[in-house]
Amino acid sequence: MxxxxxxxxxxxxxxxxxxxxxxxxxxxxFVEDYKEMNRSFKIYVYPHRRNDPFANVLLPVGSEPGVIMLVKVTLRSLRHDPRIGVGGIKDFIKDYILNISQKYPYWNRTGGADHFYVACHSIGRSAMDKANEVKVNAIQVVCSSTYFHPGYIAHKDACLPQIWxxxxxxxxxxxxxxxxxxxxxxxxxxxxxxxxxxxxxxxxxxxxxxxxxxxxxxxxxxxxxxxxxxxxxxxxxxxxxxxxxxxxxxxxxxxxxxxxxxxxxxxxxxxxxxxxxxxxxxxxxxxxxxxxxxxxxxxxxxxxxxxxxxxLSPVDYDAFYMVMYELWLRRSSVRLPLNAFVHPN
Structure with a gap:
């Protein structure tokens, strides 16, 4: 039997x-969409001052509003920064999101739904624990794509392959x-x-x-x-x-x-x-x-x-462009900000 x-x-x-x-x-x-992505897709990074105390973890690039915004914080640098360390990363991210939401209009227009960040290690999975709107709304491009992790949301988020x-x-x-x-x-x-x-x-x-x-x-x-x-x-x-x-x-x-x-x-x-x-x-x-x-x-x-x-310089259809295409597929997914939901009395 x-x-x-x-x-x-x-x-x-x-x-x-x-x-x-x-x-x-x-x-x-795929081929037709890929051509359209190359033609029209734009990603912008939040700017910062070169004399910012944490300039080592924030990319110095000017920006205008676009299709998708990159939340760029180098977690590896934070982890080894004696001012922050592993224990302080969650608070740093929470304060960072609060800062850009108050200083710029882009986060608040969709609650971060047209934003993304990339992480390919376990610390990136937990870094957003005190910034719940990032996990709920923003697109996470992560290697830890298992459904057992509450921070990963299939179809909203994207799996990043680990490659030497x-x-x-x-x-x-x-x-x-x-x-x-x-x-x-x-x-x-x-x-x-x-x-x-x-x-x-x-x-x-x-x-x-x-x-x-x-x-x-x-x-x-x-x-x-x-x-x-x-x-x-x-x-x-x-x-x-x-x-x-x-x-x-x-x-x-x-x-x-x-x-x-x-x-x-x-x-x-x-x-x-x-x-x-x-x-x-x-x-x-x-x-x-x-x-x-x-x-x-x-x-x-x-x-x-x-x-x-x-x-070093991306080549058509390589891993970099495939990740960009995954983001392009998600560009029209609009989710309401958390504060848009009104509970009945």
Whole structure:
């Protein structure tokens, strides 16, 4: 009975994974909208005095009102500033929002709904705890896109991919010999990773490793068909972008979160999503893909990897422009300010 249930779950699982459509949900719409974004989209940053006591965390750029305003505060600088430190960041942000709302008209016209900020570390997720209107109204471009965090609101906010900056040409994949079925290496800092190691640690086809690797990380990615992105302390890691960079099909084992650029990309065409409960079925799931199906997934992965690269000067369709497009999609989402709601007597 248990075997039949497992096979049924596996068949259902595979049916949900495979989608050989275009790597975009709608390529024609994306291309046309992207052109319009490049033509018309503008982002403005609040100005500040060069002699401001906190000039090190505020960008010195003049501005006029525009489509979207950037709330620019460098949290990393605040964290290491002895005047603020980790404990003072929340109050600093609260005072900063109060200041710009009193000094400029732009915040109050939508309650911050045409504003955004970017954060890709855990401290950014909690920095707005005392500025609730930022979490409720402003667009958060964050790496911590899990639904378990109360500060992240799907569809309003956007997921930012973690990517290691790399210079030079993309690696030549023609000579890569992918003998391993799947590969993972990282700290064991979550129950999900503990389960992965418990089941697959001594397997000869799924290489699940913790601690220091004896071989170069890049060689392991080049030598594996599938590369595992497994939720750790945070849902976000750079492993998805690493996998794509080295032509390894990403396998995502992290429940209840948004994937980067999910408004644009058809993730089922170039990656596999495995529920954390299905970790014991991982080998069966991966081996159910024929060689032709795997090649299709890999070819699609190579098509989208340009979207997961940063450049010193942004290049069309790279990660920078994809984030701008995500913001452009959200430009017409207008939410009323918090004080617009009147409670009945």
């Amino acid at each position: 248990k075997a039949r249930l497992a096979d049924s779950a596996l068949s259902s699982c595979i049916g949900n994974y495979v989608n050989y459509n275009e790597v975009y949900h709608d390529r024609d719409i 900056p790399r210079q030079g040409v993309l690696p030549n994949l023609s000579s890569s010999n992918r003998k391993k079925l799947a590969f993972f290496a990282g700290k064991i800092n979550s129950p999900v990773r503990e389960k992965l190691l418990q089941v697959w640690r001594n397997n000869t086809e799924i290489f699940a490793h913790y601690g220091r690797l004896k071989t170069p990380y890049a060689d392991e990615l080049l030598g594996s068909k599938f590369c595992l992105h497994v939720k750790g302390y945070e849902v976000n890691t750079a492993r998805i972008a690493d996998s794509l960079y080295y032509g390894c099909v990403p396998v995502i084992i992290a429940d209840y979160h948004d994937l980067p650029f999910a408004d644009i990309l058809n993730w089922k065409s170039f990656s596999i999503n495995v529920a954390t409960l299905d970790i014991p079925l991982l080998k069966k799931i991966l081996k159910r893909f024929s060689f032709e199906e795997y090649l299709m997934l890999q070819r699609n992965a190579l098509k989208v990897r340009k979207h997961f690269q940063w450049h």
